[in-house]
Amino acid sequence: MPPSRDLEEMWRDLAPVGRSASSGGYFRQPWASAEIELREWFAEECAARGLTVETDGIGNQVAWWSPSSPSVEEGAPRLRRPEEARQRRLEGSRDQGVLTGSHLDSVLDGGAYDGPLGVASALAAIDLLRERGFEPSRPIGVSVFVEEEGSRFGRACLGSRLVTGATTWEEARELRDRDGTFLGDAVSAAGLDPSRGLLSLEGVGTFVELHVEQGRDLVDRDVAVGLASEIWPHGRWRFDFAGQANHAGTTRMEDRHDPMLTYAMTALAANKQARLAGQRATFGRVSVEPNGTNAVPSLVTAWLDARASADDTLAAMVAEISRQADERAGRDGTSLVVTPESVSGSVAFDPGLAQRLAGLGDWPVIPTQAGHDAGILSDAGIPTAMVFVRNPTGVSHSPDEHAEMADCRAGVEALADVLAELTGAPE
Amino acid sequence: MPPSRDLEEMWRDLAPVGRSASSGGYFRQPWASAEIELREWFAEECAARGLTVETDGIGNQVAWWSPSSPSVEEGAPRLRRPEEARQRRLEGSRDQGVLTGSHLDSVLDGGAYDGPLGVASALAAIDLLRERGFEPSRPIGVSVFVEEEGSRFGRACLGSRLVTGATTWEEARELRDRDGTFLGDAVSAAGLDPSRGLLSLEGVGTFVELHVEQGRDLVDRDVAVGLASEIWPHGRWRFDFAGQANHAGTTRMEDRHDPMLTYAMTALAANKQARLAGQRATFGRVSVEPNGTNAVPSLVTAWLDARASADDTLAAMVAEISRQADERAGRDGTSLVVTPESVSGSVAFDPGLAQRLAGLGDWPVIPTQAGHDAGILSDAGIPTAMVFVRNPTGVSHSPDEHAEMADCRAGVEALADVLAELTGAPE
Numbered sequence: 050m051p052p053s054r055d056l057e058e059m060w061r062d063l064a065p066v067g068r069s070a071s072s073g074g075y076f077r078q079p080w081a082s083a084e085i086e087l088r089e090w091f092a093e094e095c096a097a098r099g100l101t102v103e104t105d106g107i108g109n110q111v112a113w114w115s116p117s118s119p120s121v122e123e124g125a126p127r128l129r130r131p132e133e134a135r136q137r138r139l140e141g142s143r144d145q146g147v148l149t150g151s152h153l154d155s156v157l158d159g160g161a162y163d164g165p166l167g168v169a170s171a172l173a174a175i176d177l178l179r180e181r182g183f184e185p186s187r188p189i190g191v192s193v194f195v196e197e198e199g200s201r202f203g204r205a206c207l208g209s210r211l212v213t214g215a216t217t218w219e220e221a222r223e224l225r226d227r228d229g230t231f232l233g234d235a236v237s238a239a240g241l242d243p244s245r246g247l248l249s250l251e252g253v254g255t256f257v258e259l260h261v262e263q264g265r266d267l268v269d270r271d272v273a274v275g276l277a278s279e280i281w282p283h284g285r286w287r288f289d290f291a292g293q294a295n296h297a298g299t300t301r302m303e304d305r306h307d308p309m310l311t312y313a314m315t316a317l318a319a320n321k322q323a324r325l326a327g328q329r330a331t332f333g334r335v336s337v338e339p340n341g342t343n344a345v346p347s348l349v350t351a352w353l354d355a356r357a358s359a360d361d362t363l364a365a366m367v368a369e370i371s372r373q374a375d376e377r378a379g380r381d382g383t384s385l386v387v388t389p390e391s392v393s394g395s396v397a398f399d400p401g402l403a404q405r406l407a408g409l410g411d412w413p414v415i416p417t418q419a420g421h422d423a424g425i426l427s428d429a430g431i432p433t434a435m436v437f438v439r440n441p442t443g444v445s446h447s448p449d450e451h452a453e454m455a456d457c458r459a460g461v462e463a464l465a466d467v468l469a470e471l472t473g474a475p476e
Numbered sequence: 477m478p479p480s481r482d483l484e485e486m487w488r489d490l491a492p493v494g495r496s497a498s499s500g501g502y503f504r505q506p507w508a509s510a511e512i513e514l515r516e517w518f519a520e521e522c523a524a525r526g527l528t529v530e531t532d533g534i535g536n537q538v539a540w541w542s543p544s545s546p547s548v549e550e551g552a553p554r555l556r557r558p559e560e561a562r563q564r565r566l567e568g569s570r571d572q573g574v575l576t577g578s579h580l581d582s583v584l585d586g587g588a589y590d591g592p593l594g595v596a597s598a599l600a601a602i603d604l605l606r607e608r609g610f611e612p613s614r615p616i617g618v619s620v621f622v623e624e625e626g627s628r629f630g631r632a633c634l635g636s637r638l639v640t641g642a643t644t645w646e647e648a649r650e651l652r653d654r655d656g657t658f659l660g661d662a663v664s665a666a667g668l669d670p671s672r673g674l675l676s677l678e679g680v681g682t683f684v685e686l687h688v689e690q691g692r693d694l695v696d697r698d699v700a701v702g703l704a705s706e707i708w709p710h711g712r713w714r715f716d717f718a719g720q721a722n723h724a725g726t727t728r729m730e731d732r733h734d735p736m737l738t739y740a741m742t743a744l745a746a747n748k749q750a751r752l753a754g755q756r757a758t759f760g761r762v763s764v765e766p767n768g769t770n771a772v773p774s775l776v777t778a779w780l781d782a783r784a785s786a787d788d789t790l791a792a793m794v795a796e797i798s799r800q801a802d803e804r805a806g807r808d809g810t811s812l813v814v815t816p817e818s819v820s821g822s823v824a825f826d827p828g829l830a831q832r833l834a835g836l837g838d839w840p841v842i843p844t845q846a847g848h849d850a851g852i853l854s855d856a857g858i859p860t861a862m863v864f865v866r867n868p869t870g871v872s873h874s875p876d877e878h879a880e881m882a883d884c885r886a887g888v889e890a891l892a893d894v895l896a897e898l899t900g901a902p903e
Contacts, residue, residue: 072774074721074766157766158721158774200768263726283725285769294501294585294874297758297781298710298845299690302751304870309759310747313740320737324729331724332736334769335762339501339584341627342712342761342779344873347499347585352769354724418725443731446771447721 056173056461057454062090063165067155074158074448079196079207080108080239087153087165091193094172100191106245107218107236108195109208113146113252114175115188145254146188147471149174149464152197152208152422159198160450162261166438166457168193170259174465181465185472188252194422201226201235203285204391209422212248213429250431255402255471258423259436259464261452265443266415273459276403277435278414280424282363283329283356284392288315288374292383294339294347305345306382309337312349315374319353322366322373328357329418330366352390356418360394396424399432406434409466419445436463483600483888484881489517490592494582501585501875506623506634507535507666514580514592518620521599527618533672534645534663535622536635540573540679541602542615572681573615574898576601576891579624579635579849586625587877589688593865593884595620597686601892608892612899615679621849628653628662630712631818636849639675640856677858682829682898685850686863686891688879692870693842700886703834704825704862708845709790710756710783711819715742715801719810721766721774732772733809736764739776742801746780749793749800755784756845757793779817783845787821823851826859833861836893846872863890 067075067083077083091110092102100112151167171191178185194212199205202224210216222233222243236243267275290308316332323330331354338348353370357363371387378385403414415437427433438460444450494502494510504510518537519529527539578594598618605612621639626632629651637643649660649670663670694702719735743759750757758781765775780797784790798814805812830841842864854860865887871877 156771157768159766159771198768198770203769205770263723264728265731281725293871293876295870296690296846296872296874297760298708298756298783298847299872300756300870301691302747302756304692307747307758309743309762313743316736316740317744320729320734329725329727329729331734331770331772333724333764333771333773334767335736335764337760337762338499339586340761341584341625341873342630343625343632343758343781344583344586344760345758346760347874354770356725419723420725443722443727444720445723445726446768447723447774449720 056169056457059094059169059172063087063169064161066090069158072158072448075155075161076157077153077155077159078157078201079154080201080235084154085239088193091153091168095191098172098175103248105248106241106243107208107211107247108239108241109212109248110193111148111190111248113188113190114185116185146190146252147255147257147468148190148192148253149257149259149468150192151258151260152194154196154198154200156198156200156446158448159446160448162450162452163263163445164197166261166452166460167259170457170461170464173461174468177461177465178469183469186474187254187472189468189472190253197422199391202232205420206422206425209425212250213425215425215428218243250426250429253431256423256426256431256433257436257464257467257471258421259438259460260421261445261450262437262440263417263419263443263445265440266413267437267439268441268443270413272413273439273456274410274463275413275415275437276407277398277417277423277437278400278403279398279416280396280420281356281358281416281418282360282393282395283354283418283420284363285390286353286355286367287388287390288312288351288353289386289388290349290351290378290383292345292347292381295345297343297345300345307345308349308381308383309346311374311378311381311383311385312351314377315370316351318373319355319370322369323355326357326362326366328355328362328366330355330370393420393424396427398423398427398434402432402434406467406470409470410463412463434467436460436467483596483884486521486596486599490514490596491588493517496585499585499875502582502588503584504580504582504586505584505628506581507628507662511581512666515620518580518595522618525599525602530675532675533668533670534635534638534674535666535668536639536675537620538575538617538675540615540617541612543612573617573679574682574684574895575617575619575680576684576686576895577619578685578687579621581623581625581627583625583627583873585875586873587875589877589879590690590872591624593688593879593887594686597884597888597891600888601895604888604892605896610896613901614681614899616895616899617680624849626818629659632847633849633852636852639677640852642852642855645670677853677856680858683850683853683858683860684863684891684894684898685848686865686887687848688872688877689864689867690844690846690870690872692867693840694864694866695868695870697840699840700866700883701837701890702840702842702864703830704844704850704864705827705830705841706825706843707823707847707851708783708785708843709787709820709822710781710845710847711790712817713780713782713794714815714817715739715778715780716813716815717776717778717805717810719772719774719808722772724770724772727772734772735776735808735810736773738801738805738808738810738812739778741804742797743778745800746782746797749796750782753784753789753793755782755789755793757782757797820847820851823854825850825854825861829859829861833894833897836897837890839890861894863887863894
């Protein structure tokens with residue numbers, strides 16, 4: 050048996066990769082240096098465990114720990130078109146494996162745990178199962194999906210969307226980052242060859258993603274681990290506020306068409322609507338043209354991130370924010386165009402699976418407002434579960450994100466129990 | 477006599493330099509390619525008129541048309557320390573010359589007229605005086621000051637501030653642009669040698685700047701040309717709103733410390749205060765950290781451009797905006813630091829000079845809210861006047877900025893009359 054590497058040891062190796070010396074946060078954007086380094090780290094960790102990593106044409110990675118039975122060995126991933134893989138999966142046998150993992154990319158200036166904790170815990174859970182002398186009856190795979198955060202190309206969960214066919218490569222490759230680089234070119238520049246095809250999910254019967262909680266439900270319940278019931282509907286909408294550039298000194302206030310004012314009121318309105326409804330609405334990204342101190346802007350582009358407990362609640366909230374923005378645009382003499390960039394409906398994780406797994410540790414089953422690759426795979430028809438690890442402050446997407454190592458170890462134990470439950474004996 | 481070149485011809489040559497194909501606006505930031513090209517254009521235009529350009533160590537330029545009298549030839553510029561030049565100027569003789577000109581840099585995505593109209597009109601006015609057979613009794617200089625807009629290093633009128641000693645080179649060279657480049661390095665990279673020293677103003681008895689109007693006073697008065705009475709006090713203040721980065725989906729609205737909200741309220745408050753007081757307040761430039769769609773920002777930095785008719789009115793308005801921002805920061809759980817970056821008191825141009833020159837054409841004498849190199853030279857004790865050319869829409873700092881060619885020609889005629897008045901006969 051290859052030697053296992055401790056979770057804390059892996060954590061120390063990951064700590065410096067893509068970290069900002071000034072903020073302490075992480076910049077691990079997809080297909081750039083830090084993320085490429087993490088991909089190599091993952092391959093080395095798998096190799097140290099005798100697992101062979103397969104990397105697909107865009108950088109998704111999987112390594113399978115397969116039982117010695119030759120029939121199951123064939124469950125190892127093959128590159129295949131998503132629709133073909135989906136068809137084969139629907140026809141799949143009881144030999145289908147359990148996939149677990151998360152992502153290694155980060156938001157801009159993000160935390161250490163969001164993503165990597167799920168990947169490192171998956172590896173540590175395999176170590177633990179081996180230490181226990183556990184022999185799976187079906188394959189256990191550890192996976193990493195690329196561009197989960199959408200921090201570079203604006204499309205969250207892009208790797209899993211491409212693998213499941215929710216997004217096509219023809220559409221994705223035309224996306225541009227803030228520097229104008231096409232996604233297709235970024236992938237090639239990272240040494241990948243998209244023509245090799247995408248990872249197949251045909252051997253995947255269940256997906257389990259461990260993730261640091263991004264909220265304080267587990268703190269409030271005083272437990273280290275929980276399971277996910279659902280993902281709130283959520284999306285991103287681009288608001289383009291157009292006005293007229295003019296001199297900031299000489300233009301009378303009443304002669305202006307200042308889109309910054311329309312934007313400012315909209316940001317406050319979004320906050321108020323979300324507060325009133327108990328939902329979420331955020332303007333965290335803004336781009337201004339020409340962005341000069343002494344010029345009234347010609348254009349303010351801002352992105353609304355909105356989430357709600359139900360699809361119609363989300364639609365109504367975004368409509369109300371847009372309505373108030375339009376009304377203010379009328380008063381400011383500006384104009385507004387709202388463009389949905391990615392909208393995901395609610396995801397209900399397989400309730401029977403969640404209940405069955407929750408019984409292993411008396412873990413609570415809680416909703417989340419955050420999107421995950423798990424939601425994409427669930428939408429694609431794969432029974433899916435999520436394991437959450439307590440986050441003492443609830444802070445995420447921030448350098449301040451944190452989890453206690455004791456809770457992370459509890460997460461590894463829980464994940465190992467889940468994997469053992471799912472692969473313990475032929476059904 | 478060298479052949480004169482028509483204003484419209486010069487205008488056609490200038491039209492493509494640094495122009496954005498998408499917006500039609502200009503990007504002529506100092507010490508970058510378009511602005512270097514304009515510096516060469518100016519030297520060639522002067523050479524075509526038999527005038528020799530002197531370029532100082534940071535890119536300020538002057539060319540003198542001197543009477544044949546050898547005593548006056550000595551009035552040609554020399555590179556000298558500002559304090560020494562100032563002393564020599566205070567002791568100056570009746571042989572001191574008249575300097576006219578403006579700047580060639582632009583704001584980001586600016587108009588064609590703001591700056592270049594004053595430079596091209598100065599050259600055209602010399603052509604006109606020569607066509608009239610006019611022989612000046614004292615030197616007439618045409619000048620270009622660098623970084624008038626402060627679009628790259630944030631300090632408006634930097635070239636004239638350095639020449640007059642209002643800003644020291646030791647301070648200026650440490651300024652950084654948005655890419656982190658030091659001003660000192662940018663100057664060197666543009667092929668200039670700051671150790672050569674700065675332009676001397678010791679031979680300058682009067683400064684006249686022609687400029688497109690940035691407002692609609694002349695439209696309202698139905699005249700093509702006017703003179704300036706004063707420049708409003710104005711300045712730039714940096715507002716740093718600090719909060720806590722967090723997940724935009726999972727963080728409850730009531731748990732946030734979102735600096736975008738504090739900023740948004742402040743932008744609206746600034747607008748309201750300026751409206752109420754009949755003054756100007758603008759937030760046209762914003763920078764957000766980390767600027768990700770799915771993250772509550774950790775930091776929003778925004779620049780307030782504020783102007784008022786009197787120094788105490790300006791101070792009171794900025795204080796009130798800051799007070800409201802602070803109050804909102806308290807409610808948002810964010811914090812605010814306000815830093816003045818450049819604040820200029822009111823400038824009253826030499827009233828006797830304005831009245832004397834206004835009499836030449838029955839031109840109105842009007843105030844402006846825009847800063848100009850003319851204000852810096854006036855502050856330095858040089859009798860200074862400004863000639864404004866009608867702007868049909870009042871729009872400036874915008875691709876839409878415009879002036880009719882007939883009005884520009886009227887401006888050239890007016891400037892020629894002004895120069896003739898000031899250099900026509902020994903006093």
